[in-house]
């Protein structure tokens with residue numbers, strides 16, 4: 001019922017020429033894999049070039065962030081109206097944005113609403129910090145992040161949630177499949193309480209945090225995990241291809 005999704009978050013990596021080279025290495029391999037939605041999220045300045053390089057393929061494109069206004073005097077910002085011409089997805093509320101750029105729940109909510117309004121599919125990131133995890137606050141933290149991000153959001157179609165425990169991002173210390181599955185089923189239950197059971201059941205929820213070709217199977221085997229948001233390993237064509245291939249084999 002839920003088509004698995006693997007998204008590569010390239011973060012602040014790759015120049016335009018490097019981005020073109022990287023997508024060139026992956027394009028034909030990725031295009032051949034079906035039953036999995038494949039999304040790459042390069043930096044803003046490479047969206048157009050990567051979009052050109054994947055034209056006619058089954059690969060989809062995402063941005064890593066956006067501002068919530070459509071246009072105006074916001075020097076340096078990128079709007080949903082601009083993105084919708086270039087890509088289908090947009091990552092919102094990544095923990096790096098929350099941490100380094102002070103994005104609050106309120107700002108993230110504005111971005112989620114603006115993305116949906118523009119016709120973009122938000123990949124909403126939520127996840128607890130190490131100290132919150134150790135204090136047994138995971139459920140409270142992710143529930144609060146969900147509730148604040150989704151104020152005024154009525155329709156969940158197109159929304160994707162990524163559970164990314166902050167302690168697992170870029171650390172090489174991934175959650176276990178069981179841990180991730182447990183928190184993701186809790187997220188699905190919260191969504192069923194906030195919306196309808198049916199909407200929650202068809203919602204895609206991904207795991208993110210130190211996913212590699214070596215551990216992807218552990219996550220994908222879990223019933224509640226619908227795919228992954230991959231950082232570092234998405235910058236390596238062989239790794240990313242292997243992650244998508246294993247996903248298709250297990251869940252596709």
Ligand code: 13P
Pocket residue numbers: 009094164168169170171172208209210211229230231232233
């Ligand atoms: P890593 O896969 O590098 O841990 O990054 C995860 C992430 O933040 C994806 O958005």
